[in-house]
Amino acid sequence: MATHSKAERHHPNYMAIFWWLLGLTIGEVIAVLLPLPRSMVVVLLVGFALSKATLVAMYFMHLRFERVPLGVIAVTPLILCVFLVLMLLPDLSTETQPSNVPTQKVIIQQK
Amino acid sequence: MSDVASHSVAYAAESPLTPESWGKLGMWVFLAGDAMMFGALLAGYGALRYGSLTWPVPAHVLGISLTAFMTFLLICSSVTMVKALEAIRMGKPERMRNFLLLTMLGGAIFLGLQAYEWNHLIHTGLGFSGNPWGGALFGTTFFIITGFHGMHVTGGVIYLGIVMLRGVGGHYSAARYQPVEVAGLYWHFVDLVWIMVFTFIYLL
Numbered sequence: 001m002a003t004h005s006k007a008e009r010h011h012p013n014y015m016a017i018f019w020w021l022l023g024l025t026i027g028e029v030i031a032v033l034l035p036l037p038r039s040m041v042v043v044l045l046v047g048f049a050l051s052k053a054t055l056v057a058m059y060f061m062h063l064r065f066e067r068v069p070l071g072v073i074a075v076t077p078l079i080l081c082v083f084l085v086l087m088l089l090p091d092l093s094t095e096t097q098p099s100n101v102p103t104q105k106v107i108i109q110q111k
Numbered sequence: 112m113s114d115v116a117s118h119s120v121a122y123a124a125e126s127p128l129t130p131e132s133w134g135k136l137g138m139w140v141f142l143a144g145d146a147m148m149f150g151a152l153l154a155g156y157g158a159l160r161y162g163s164l165t166w167p168v169p170a171h172v173l174g175i176s177l178t179a180f181m182t183f184l185l186i187c188s189s190v191t192m193v194k195a196l197e198a199i200r201m202g203k204p205e206r207m208r209n210f211l212l213l214t215m216l217g218g219a220i221f222l223g224l225q226a227y228e229w230n231h232l233i234h235t236g237l238g239f240s241g242n243p244w245g246g247a248l249f250g251t252t253f254f255i256i257t258g259f260h261g262m263h264v265t266g267g268v269i270y271l272g273i274v275m276l277r278g279v280g281g282h283y284s285a286a287r288y289q290p291v292e293v294a295g296l297y298w299h300f301v302d303l304v305w306i307m308v309f310t311f312i313y314l315l
C-alpha cells in the first residue's frame with residue numbers, strides 16, 4: 001500500500017496565501033512608483049519576488065509538506081543559477097571597462 | 112506467489128526516492144530543468160542589460176499596470192488550481208471540472224492580454240532587433256523571455272484541458288487524484304516563473 005504524503009494531511013489556508021501574494025504584488029508596484037533610491041528599489045523588488053516564489057512553491061506546490069529529496073530537486077536550479085551569475089560576473093566587470101587599453105599600453109611600451 | 116505479484120504491482124508505480132508517484136517525481140525533475148532554462152535566460156538578460164549603456168527603463172517603456180493585472184490573473188488561477196485539486200481529493204469531480212475551467216479561463220485571458228501587449232509594443236516601435244529607446248537587444252530579450260513563458264502558458268492551458276476532459280470521463284477520484292496534482296505542479300510553476308519575469312523584465 002502506498003504511503004500517503006504529508007500534503008494529504010495538511011490543508012494550507014490557500015486564501016491566506018492568495019492575499020499575501022496579492023499584497024506583495026501591490027508592494028512591488030508601489031516600490032517602483034515611489035521615489036526611492038535605486039538600490040533600495042532593487043533590494044525590495046528582489047525580496048518581494050523571492051517571497052512570492054517561496055510562497056507559491058511551499059504552499060501551492062506543497063513543497064513544505066514534501067520529503068527532502070523533492071526539495072533538493074527544487075532548490076538545485078536556484079543554486080545553479082546563482083553559480084551561473086557568479087561565473088558571468090568577470091565578463092560583466094570587463095564589459096564596463098575597455099578591454100583593449102592594457103594591450104595598447106603594452107604596444108606603446110614595445111615601440 | 113500471488114501475494115508477491117500483487118506486492119510488486121503495488122510498488123511498481125511508486126518512486127524509491129519518495130512515496131509519491133513517478134509522475135510527480137518526473138514533473139519535479141522536468142520543472143527543475145525548465146527552471147534552469149528560465150534562470151539562464153534571465154541571467155543572460157541581466158548580463159546584456161548590465162553591459163549596455165543605453166538600456167531603457169523597462170517600467171517606462173513597457174508599462175506595468177497591465178502586467179500587474181496579468182500577475183493578479185495568474186495568482187487567481189493558481190488558487191483555482193489548488194481548489195480543483197482539493198475538490199477531487201474530496202471526491203467531487205464536478206467541482207474539480209469547474210475550478211479547472213476557471214484556471215484555464217485565467218490562462219486564456221492572460222494569453223489574450225499578452226497578445227494585446229505585444230501588438231501594442233510592436234506598433235510603438237519595439238522590434239526584435241531594435242527599438243526607438245536604445246539597447247538594441249532590449250526587444251530581443253523581451254520577446255524571447257515573455258514569448259517562452261507564453262508558450263508555457265499555452266501548453267498549460269492545453270494540458271489542463273486534457274486533464275479536465277479526462278476528469279469528466281471519470282478517470283479521477285478521491286483515490287486517484289495524482290494526475291491532477293502533477294498538472295497543478297506545472298501550472299503553479301508557470302505562475303512562479305511569471306513572478307520572476309514580472310520583477311526582472313518589467314519592474315527592475
